[in-house]
Amino acid sequence: MAQAEFALKLLRDSGPSGSFAILSPFSISVALAMVYAGAGGKTKTELGDVLAKGAKHEEIVNYFSALMMGLSKEGVGYKLLSANRLYVQEHLDILQSFKYVIKEKFDGQLQEVDFAKSTETAKASFLITYLPLIINEWVEAKTNAKIRNLISSDMLTVATTLALVNAIYFKGDWATKFDVHRTTKKQFHVAENQNREVKRAFFLFTIDLFHPFLF
Structure with a gap:
């Protein structure tokens, strides 16, 4: 029930009135579940209420893990892929328990980067060390080139310590096609x-x- 409420509220609040938008509550929920797995205190409580109010930590993590793994495969007439990657500031102390959850439960990858160096490089040139380019290339590869330029240079600053990127790719045919x-x-x-x-x-x-x- 919490998931249905979250999806409906997300659809209602997304974009200005009168505009059209395509979004995936599933993709956003998985990203929030990964944030929840590493959160604590009030932040963890509020995220838990949004994702599945009243459920325990293990129940929320295992539910979204099973949901993602179950959907991220080729079915009859459709293909859905969900990919997750965390870009973390170099030398930031990350709990091993969090790394385990991201890798084993969400099939995610964790990559250490230098956000300060990347933003400085962005001002000077478009070298391969430019982090937004690296992220965008990864997203483009995971979505069969359907999503490009997801990250812009103004989204990352020297104060950024972590960027969680979730990419979802879906291709399928209508069960009943429009004539x-x-x-x-x-x-x-x-x-x-x-x-x-x-x-x-x-x-x-x-x-x-x-x-x-x-x-």
Whole structure:
């Protein structure tokens, strides 16, 4: 139930009113679950309430781990890949227990970098040591070149100590594809007293019905 509420609130609050947005509550939830795994105190409590209020630490971590592993595979008619990587400031003391959770539970990778050096390099040139380029190349590779330029230079500063990057790739076919000959423009009720003309498809199905009390 907490996941459904989180997804609905995320969809409602994403982007300015009247705009269109595509996002993945699943991908964002997995990223938050990794943050939760390494958090403590009030931050951990609040993240836990968002992800699964009332659940224990192990239950939350194991649930999202199983969810990610279960979905991140090729199924019948679809392919979904989820990849995680943490870029951590060099010499930052990271608990071994957190490293274990990221690697074993979320199939994530941890890479030490120098954010200060990367941001200074960004001002001078576009060398391969420029961290945003490195991150963007990784994301592009994990999403079959569908997501590019995810990170810009202004997202990272000398004060940055950790960047958690989650990439998700999905490719699949509709179970029932839209027929162009059955698609017409009709009014769609966006909200009270607000309509919008959109393309809508009409389908007619014949299904079998069984009711034991009819015999």
